[in-house]
Amino acid sequence: MPIARPDEIKKGKLLLWEEDGYSLLLTRIADQLLCFENVCTHLGWRPDMSAVQDGLLICTHHGFKFDILSGTYPLASELSLRYFPVRLRNQLVEVRLDRTTEGEFG
Template identity: 30%
Template sequence: MPDFEEIASTDEFGSLDRLEVFVDDIPVLLIRLNDQYLAIEDVCTHDGQPLTAGCIENGEIICPRHGARFDLLTGNALCMPATKPIQTFEIKVKDSKIFARPRD
């Protein structure tokens, strides 16, 4: 898989719904949502703080500091105070290994 980096295993999740990982030295939040894996940059574009502890609702993550919301699929900022999107990553799963690469 060209350009994809192995970042985790499905076994690492256990009962968790998210893992903190790195892709190309970028802090990434790997999220298990039902049977789907999603990955976003783990930094709020409003103030640079981690999104790690943010609530996940309706396909969005809510920044725990100031309430900015981001779409987990597109990375788009959905409300103030954030106005810029977060980076998202393409995910592939093969033999319980999870691979990622930045989306263009």
């Protein structure tokens, strides 16, 4: 699903996208585009106002620090963020929301 233009996603900043019951955050680290669910897995808070610093997403509510590239929380892997596959197509950033369409992003 196309959700943004590449120039809307700034390095080290979070872009919030909400539609059809989804709340997602997009960011750019170096030249890599990332998309993850806008839910802190600790207590369900929304990290859309959180900071990206030194390769970490830092939740403003409780200070949880997630590795921004992998989504992992180093002290408990079961609390990792849910990431979605991203690609550029026709000058738009597309995110695969449905896991059953993997072939289209492979």
